[in-house]
Amino acid sequence: GENVEQHPSTLSVQEGDSAVIKCTYSDSASNYFPWYKQELGKGPQLIIDIRSNVGEKKDQRIAVTLNKTAKHFSLHITETQPEDSAVYFCAAPRVVSTSGTYKYIFGTGTRLKVLA
Amino acid sequence: GAGVSQSPRYKVAKRGQDVALRCDPISGHVSLFWYQQALGQGPEFLTYFQNEAQLDKSGLPSDRFFAERPEGSVSTLKIQRTQQEDSAVYLCASSPQGILMGKETQYFGPGTRLLVL
Numbered sequence: 001g002e003n004v005e006q007h008p009s010t011l012s013v014q015e016g017d018s019a020v021i022k023c024t025y026s027d028s029a030s031n032y033f034p035w036y037k038q039e040l041g042k043g044p045q046l047i048i049d050i051r052s053n054v055g056e057k058k059d060q061r062i063a064v065t066l067n068k069t070a071k072h073f074s075l076h077i078t079e080t081q082p083e084d085s086a087v088y089f090c091a092a093p094r095v096v097s098t099s100g101t102y103k104y105i106f107g108t109g110t111r112l113k114v115l116a
Numbered sequence: 117g118a119g120v121s122q123s124p125r126y127k128v129a130k131r132g133q134d135v136a137l138r139c140d141p142i143s144g145h146v147s148l149f150w151y152q153q154a155l156g157q158g159p160e161f162l163t164y165f166q167n168e169a170q171l172d173k174s175g176l177p178s179d180r181f182f183a184e185r186p187e188g189s190v191s192t193l194k195i196q197r198t199q200q201e202d203s204a205v206y207l208c209a210s211s212p213q214g215i216l217m218g219k220e221t222q223y224f225g226p227g228t229r230l231l232v233l
């Protein structure tokens with residue numbers, strides 16, 4: 001299938017703790033994996049992405065790891081703050097034609113709540 | 117600079133009514149995507165434009181859905197004879213690049229929340 005599975009669906013952490021969200025994908029041709037943060041009433045905003053030629057990428061408190069063999073990638077948020085509370089989506093591209101057109105398959109989202 | 121804008125932000129329609137949703141992408145962006153997001157779900161792909169060409173419309177759920185981008189900038193998603201199951205948030209995203217996978221950053225608009233009564 002073309003599903004991207006995302007876990008957990010909800011996650012509550014204490015402020016200052018770490019949060020980890022995991023996604024698995026099925027298309028072995030996928031080579032770019034973005035993570036989006038969506039706040040209430042807003043569109044998804046890209047927070048970090050990783051390409052398949054690296055295994056890890058960090059940007060301040062946010063990191064993403066990729067295991068191409070196992071076809072899964074994870075979002076790590078350290079030192080969580082209340083403003084990190086939002087819904088987080090992973091996505092993976094799926095080629096849909098021989099000309100290379102593709103579409104993004106999104107996970108079902110993780111609602112992160114950071115408790116002050 | 118200005119991001120992706122969408123209008124209207126909210127739309128209430130009676131079942132059977134036609135609606136038109138507008139997307140203004142970031143100026144100069146080549147790619148434009150439409151997504152449908154049901155409550156509590158991730159965005160689901162509807163259609164993709166590269167400039168004015170609609171390269172993929174495989175995600176449009178029925179022939180009641182139609183999208184266009186006649187001059188390669190502003191796009192309109194039209195839904196004819198709306199049904200209750202069409203109620204969702206419709207998201208537009210644009211990207212500066214073309215279709216090359218692995219070089220994409222999609223910038224999303226705030227969405228249009230459609231409620232069909």
